[in-house]
Amino acid sequence: MTELFSTNLQIIQQRWPALALALNSQNIENLDAKLVTATNQTISVNGIQLSSRYNRLAEAQLLINQISTDERKVTVYGLGMGDVPSLLIDSKTVKQIDICILNLQVLALLLSYTDQTEWLDDSRVTIIHSPSQDRFDDNAISVLPDLLLASDENSRLRDLLVLENNREYANKKHQSDDPKIIKRFKENQRLLEQDPDAASLSLIHTQNNALIVGAGPSLELHYEYLRSQRALPIGLRPLMIAVDTALMGLISEEIIPDIVVSIDSEIKKKHFPDVIPPSIKLVYFPRVAYKVLIDWPGERFNAYSKNSLYDELDSHTPKLRLFSNGSVIHPAIDLAVYLNTKELTLFGCDFSYPNDKTHAFWEDGALGADASHAKHWVLNGHGKRVPTELNFRAYLRSLEHYIHTHPQVKFYQSSLEGALIHGAQYRECKI
Incomplete structure (x- = not known):
């Protein structure tokens, strides 16, 4: 002293x-x-x-x-x-x-x-x-x-x-007067008018339980469990919604989700399997590449973010508005909530790099991020620091706020290896 x-x-x-x-x-x-x-x-x-x-x-x-x-x-x-x-x-x-x-x-x-x-x-x-x-x-x-x-x-x-x-800086990437965004919206205008609103999925999917599948590394621990869930009779089978970059891993394990959600302008054909079962429905935002959309073999449904970027489109071609604050996980979860599911279990929603791996299925760096270069951290479900990216931390906190504002829904996370998600209880998912 x-x-x-x-x-x-x-x-x-x-x-x-x-x-x-x-x-x-x-x-x-x-x-x-x-x-x-x-x-x-x-x-x-x-x-x-x-x-x-x-x-x-x-x-x-x-x-x-x-x-x-x-x-x-x-x-x-x-x-x-x-x-x-x-x-x-x-x-x-x-x-x-x-x-x-x-x-x-x-x-x-x-x-x-x-x-x-x-x-x-x-x-x-x-x-x-x-x-x-x-x-x-x-x-x-x-x-x-x-x-x-x-x-x-x-x-x-x-x-x-x-x-x-960093909010103001991050929002600069999502301005309605951005020439690239305007061009992409024009390219997809015909599809927006032609494809049904994602809101109409409420007429098809009425399950009380949903499995939300992200592409985080911990997904690989649950392939067997997810496969067993898909083997259940249709009346007992939970709704499965996967993000786009999780589909390669799921299909390689013969797991076929009900819905895939894609929102990112940088997603390309190479991010999807060569053969996509036509039973999988695609829910997309109009920033997704036209080539990805027209080559989708199954039904397509469109939606918008709640961001003001989509206000003008919504004024003349109204669609379901879904919560999104940077991560495709957000609208996948919000879609399930819109479909009146009462329980959501999250898989591969790690918001970090457990075991120094960036994604399930993909090689480190294949989707841009490199775990060895991570300079930030979050606490995992064991109270230990795990490496992450600055934007992942933002996505995590936005999800926690979303969970807090939806007390009518029970949220569960299937792994403690990734980031601890406050508001989501741990649920062990084993056969």
């Missing part, structure tokens, strides 16, 4: 005794920490600088400028070197400053080597050391280094914050 830690902790003990107790139990020795000096000094933790080493105050002011200081309350996620709250307490309009801690170890380290007493002693400041994992405040600042260093306990909140910070 350093003298600075004792000085900082004295204030914390008076104001937040539970936090003081937690900080006293932190071991900072296993952190790879060192002082980094340029124009300013900062601390590097596990290779990540807690702030700029050239102009810390300018960096902190840049973050503050992104929110409204006219609001009475500002929330700060993470601390960096403590520069953001140090500047915020100079504001005359801000009446409440909530500091959400994302890693107690890093906070203990910061308090051990820097003087944070000025803002710690400000009555407007509240430190929240166990922040909610399901929501975040709108008028908020996210300190990037703390997001990168977030503890396991705060990984879900970290993902929500990263998703929000």
Whole structure:
């Protein structure tokens, strides 16, 4: 314990005794920490600088400028070197400053080597050391280094914050004035008018249970179970909806789903088996390549995302609108919910790379991603970190929000090897 830690902790003990107790139990020795000096000094933790080493105050002011200081309350996620709250307490309009801690170890380290007493002693400041994992405040600042260093306990909140910070950039790929999108919509206009609405599937499929099949690696553990489900009499057989990239693996195992969902403009003929049983129905968004659609041997049904990108199409050629926030898993699940299924079991919905593998059936890298290059992580069903991609984390959190808003449906996940899906119970699926 350093003298600075004792000085900082004295204030914390008076104001937040539970936090003081937690900080006293932190071991900072296993952190790879060192002082980094340029124009300013900062601390590097596990290779990540807690702030700029050239102009810390300018960096902190840049973050503050992104929110409204006219609001009475500002929330700060993470601390960096403590520069953001140090500047915020100079504001005359801000009446409440909530500091959400994302890693107690890093906070203990910061308090051990820097003087944070000025803002710690400000009555407007509240430190929240166990922040909610399901929501975040709108008028908020996210300190990037703390997001990168977030503890396991705060990984879900970290993902929500990263998703929000990147939302505007991600949406740039889905603009209605994009020439490529306009061209694809025109190519598929005749099919949109000709093919039936996916909503009409409610007249065909009335099962209470559905099996949703993604292309994650854990799918390979359940081929035998899924095959046994397809062998059931039609009246007892659950509805099976698969995503497009899962079909190759399913067909290779002689498993024939009821419906395949495809939404991505990058999906090509090579992503499908050479021979597709004509009994499989295709539900597609109009961004799917025309060649994929016209070569589909079975029935085709179309639908749109709820994204505003499809508003104009829907105004003159209305179709079922399905939830989608980047992953084809989303509309596959929403379709099953639309069809009034009461229980959904997820297969291959890993949102990660268990056993350092990207997909079932496919070679690593064949669908673009490479597990060996993954720089991010999520917690799996065993509470262990598994490698993943930034966009997978966003898809996972969007699905969890969807599950939370559909309490009338029971969700199950069939594997604990992939990402833990909050709101979905584990169901062992064996013969």
